[in-house]
Amino acid sequence: MKTLISNATLVDGTGADRRPTDVLLDGAVIAAVVDAGSLTAAETGADRVIDASGLVLSPGFIDMHAHSDLQLLVNREHYAKLSQGVTTELLGQDGLSYAPVDDATLAGVREKIAGWNDNPADFDWNWRTVGEYLDRLDTEVTDADGTRGRIATNVAYLVPQGTVRAMVMGFAEGDPTPQQQQQMQDVIRTSMEEGAVGMSSGLTYTPGMYAQTEELAGLCRTVGELGGFYAPHHRSYGKGALDAYAEMIGLSRDTGCALHLSHATMNFAENKGRAGELLELIDNALDNGVDITLDTYPYLPGATTLSAILPSWGSSGGTEATLARLQGPEPRARIREAVEIYGSDGCHGVVAEWDTLEISGVQNPALAADVGKTIKDIAAETNEEPFDVFVRILVEDRLGTGILQHVGHEENVQAIMKHRTHTGGSDGLLVGAKPHPRAWGTFPRYLGHYSRDLGLLSLEETVHHLSGRPAARLKLHRRGLVREGYAADVVLFDPATIRDEATFENPRQAASGIHYVFVNGAAAIDGGQPTGARAGRALRRQPDGLTREGKS
Numbered sequence: 001m002k003t004l005i006s007n008a009t010l011v012d013g014t015g016a017d018r019r020p021t022d023v024l025l026d027g028a029v030i031a032a033v034v035d036a037g038s039l040t041a042a043e044t045g046a047d048r049v050i051d052a053s054g055l056v057l058s059p060g061f062i063d064m065h066a067h068s069d070l071q072l073l074v075n076r077e078h079y080a081k082l083s084q085g086v087t088t089e090l091l092g093q094d095g096l097s098y099a100p101v102d103d104a105t106l107a108g109v110r111e112k113i114a115g116w117n118d119n120p121a122d123f124d125w126n127w128r129t130v131g132e133y134l135d136r137l138d139t140e141v142t143d144a145d146g147t148r149g150r151i152a153t154n155v156a157y158l159v160p161q162g163t164v165r166a167m168v169m170g171f172a173e174g175d176p177t178p179q180q181q182q183q184m185q186d187v188i189r190t191s192m193e194e195g196a197v198g199m200s201s202g203l204t205y206t207p208g209m210y211a212q213t214e215e216l217a218g219l220c221r222t223v224g225e226l227g228g229f230y231a232p233h234h235r236s237y238g239k240g241a242l243d244a245y246a247e248m249i250g251l252s253r254d255t256g257c258a259l260h261l262s263h264a265t266m267n268f269a270e271n272k273g274r275a276g277e278l279l280e281l282i283d284n285a286l287d288n289g290v291d292i293t294l295d296t297y298p299y300l301p302g303a304t305t306l307s308a309i310l311p312s313w314g315s316s317g318g319t320e321a322t323l324a325r326l327q328g329p330e331p332r333a334r335i336r337e338a339v340e341i342y343g344s345d346g347c348h349g350v351v352a353e354w355d356t357l358e359i360s361g362v363q364n365p366a367l368a369a370d371v372g373k374t375i376k377d378i379a380a381e382t383n384e385e386p387f388d389v390f391v392r393i394l395v396e397d398r399l400g401t402g403i404l405q406h407v408g409h410e411e412n413v414q415a416i417m418k419h420r421t422h423t424g425g426s427d428g429l430l431v432g433a434k435p436h437p438r439a440w441g442t443f444p445r446y447l448g449h450y451s452r453d454l455g456l457l458s459l460e461e462t463v464h465h466l467s468g469r470p471a472a473r474l475k476l477h478r479r480g481l482v483r484e485g486y487a488a489d490v491v492l493f494d495p496a497t498i499r500d501e502a503t504f505e506n507p508r509q510a511a512s513g514i515h516y517v518f519v520n521g522a523a524a525i526d527g528g529q530p531t532g533a534r535a536g537r538a539l540r541r542q543p544d545g546l547t548r549e550g551k552s
Contacts, residue, residue: 001047001521002026007036008052008492013059013468013481015460023057025488028521028535033484052492055515056459059467059482060087060489061443062474064295065231065262065425068155069097070117072137076534078152080430082517082524083510084443084500087489088154088539090425090474093262094233095162095202098125099133100191105167111319112171112205114363114400115305118431130157131194131552134538138549149534153519154489156474156539156547158200158231159191161219162208171207171318176215185222195540195552197474198228200262203235203244204346205308206315213247217255224257227545229291229473231260237302238268238348238407242277249285252292260473261294263427264416267302267407268350275415282419293473295425296416298445300408301504303360303429303436306401307394309347311338319399326391336387354379354386356406359393361432363400367393371433402432404504414456417446423470437507441500444511448499459495476539477548488521 003025010021010033020036024044032039041049063081066089072078081089091097096113098106106128110119127133137155142148168183169176176184188199199219202208220230230252235244245261252259261282266274282292307315307322314335315322325331343349354375362368370378370393378393379386393401416422424446428439438445443466451462471480478486491514498513517525522535537549 002031002045003521004039004041004044004046004049005052005057005492006039006049008055008057010482011056011058011460011463012483013463013471015464015468018056018460021057023482023490025490025518025521028488030482030484030486030488030490033482050492050516054494055492056495057482058463058491058493059480060491060517060519061085061424061466062087062470062480063089063426063442064260064423064470064473065093065297065427066091067093067116067427067429068153071430072151072153072155074118074120074123075430076141076143076149076152077530077532079510079530080428080440080508081153082530083514084440085491085493085514085517086153086443087491087517087519088156088476088479090156090158092158092160092196093200093231095160095200095205095208097160097163099127099130100159100167100187101128101163102167105163108166108171108318109163111398111400113305115361115402116429116431119363119400129194130159130191130196133157134195134540137538147532151536152524152534153536154539155536156197157195158198159188159196161199161201161211161216162205164188165207165211169207171316173210173313173316175212181215181218185218188219188222189226192223192226192228192541193552195538196228197541197547198260199223199230201230201232203232204348205233206312209235209312209345213251217251220251220255220257224255226541227475228541229258229260231262233262235345236348237265238350239270239343240349241266241271242281245278245281249281249290249292253285253290258291261292263425264294264296265408266412267409268348271412272409273411275412279415279419282421286421293421293423293469294416294419295423296413297425297427297438297442298413298417298450299436299438300406300410300413301436302405302407303427304403304405305399306357306359306390306403307399309339309344309352309357309390311335311344311346314338315346322399323395326395332391339390340387354390358404358406359401360404360434360436361402362397364397367397367401368433402429402435404436417450418456422465423473424466434504435507437500437502437504440502440508441511444498444514445500447493447495448513452495452498475545475547477546488518490518492516
């Protein structure tokens with residue numbers, strides 16, 4: 001199938017100035033990129049011609065912080081991401097995902113991140129290793145309507161450090177023995193040899209948060225030796241945030257492992273207006289040769305699980321142990337003290353502000369009426385103490401509750417997104433009754449609200465942040481730019497009308513202004529409508545260090 005896109009305004013992902021262009025897609029490859037008016041259907045043998053007058057043609061957008069690990073397989077149309085122009089996603093985030101695992105670890109992880117990804121009982125969990133998981137993503141499936149395809153977007157994968165720790169040491173606290181440390185490093189090495197591009201951590205989530213700096217350094221050395229990068233959700237975005245960032249930068253400097261700071265921001269009241277201090281810390285490290293990039297989402301609230309607010313010791317040992325503590329008088333009193341008086345490490349060292357914690361999704365249908373309300377709201381309705389509401393929901397929902405956390409600052413968001421190493425990441429959760437709208441709106445919000453409406457970045461700069469720059473971090477082979485010989489992952493959008501439509505009240509709304517999305521040459525969005533095409537591939541780290549489709 002040859003598709004000729006004529007009279008487009010090309011923004012090629014490098015940051016270069018826009019220019020009028022004709023582009024020929026030949027199957028999964030960009031076959032020609034020439035001046036507008038240079039190509040015709042007759043001379044190219046095009047099966048289809050799209051007149052792109054008035055539209056921008058750009059590389060497909062790369063979501064550097066995605067939580068689609070399970071939903072790509074469960075809800076295969078994946079309209080939330082395709083409808084905003086995303087053609088590649090980075091999975092395995094925040095130190096918790098579904099590979100590599102053994103049976104016991106998989107059971108624990110499934111419960112632990114049910115609030116992120118759901119936990120379907122009738123799903124076939126037929127993998128255990130990273131290689132087997134990537135194979136599953138690459139497997140063609142025939143739906144009931146006869147549609148056949150793989151996954152909707154391309155994906156790369158990070159080895160989740162918390163999952164690896166759970167597999168080797170369980171979900172409890174403690175330092176690894178030398179043998180356990182070596183075993184974790186061996187698992188990470190094997191996982192990267194099977195195609196993972198780096199390692200993630202969730203250092204405010206158990207069990208990853210139990211890892212001390214020395215333990216993480218050993219893992220980072222292994223990742224760095226294989227040319228990968230470390231993507232940490234570090235220990236605090238609140239109290240002590242700068243110290244937490246400094247720890248990660250020090251790890252990168254001391255181990256030689258490249259660093260990608262996940263959803264980099266400065267949240268909570270104590271960090272209002274302090275983004276400049278973070279950027280100075282990063283710039284000083286960059287100027288001294290430390291390899292750092294970062295991603296952000298263009299919104300103020302964050303999203304996580306309600307159980308993340310617990311202190312680390314309160315979550316030790318997994319779901320059943322945590323539930324037992326919540327229902328025992330003595331540990332419950334200690335948890336209350338940590339959460340309401342001293343500040344829980346799970347809540348970034350900050351005292352929980354119950355009016356900032358909004359329920360976004362529940363596993364237990366009996367709690368459905370709580371969705372969209374804050375813990376403070378629910379307490380006022382039920383005449384309970386907010387802490388008692390917090391505990392009751394955790395117990396009744398078996399820790400599976402999703403929340404929005406309203407703790408961000410616009411001046412920090414804008415300052416960080418202008419940084420020279422910035423990339424875009426949605427951190428989007430696709431489940432729950434009222435998920436964060438960033439799952440549907442991140443990339444059009446960058447292009448519409450922040451670039452066009454506010455003029456914070458030029459269109460060319462913004463597209464570079466969302467395509468060419470993240471492709472370089474991922475070491476993607478011939479992806480991320482509009483160039484001859486590159487993969488035909490491209491988007492056509494109207495720069496005058498592109499806009500995020502997802503809101504906190506109505507989050508599952510497709511963006512405006514995106515007309516076509518091609519994934520490996522297949523039109524997944526055509527004339528603004530989904531086609532059902534699923535042409536995505538698992539992109540794996542290869543022995544030469546590059547990331548591309550095919551076995552490692």
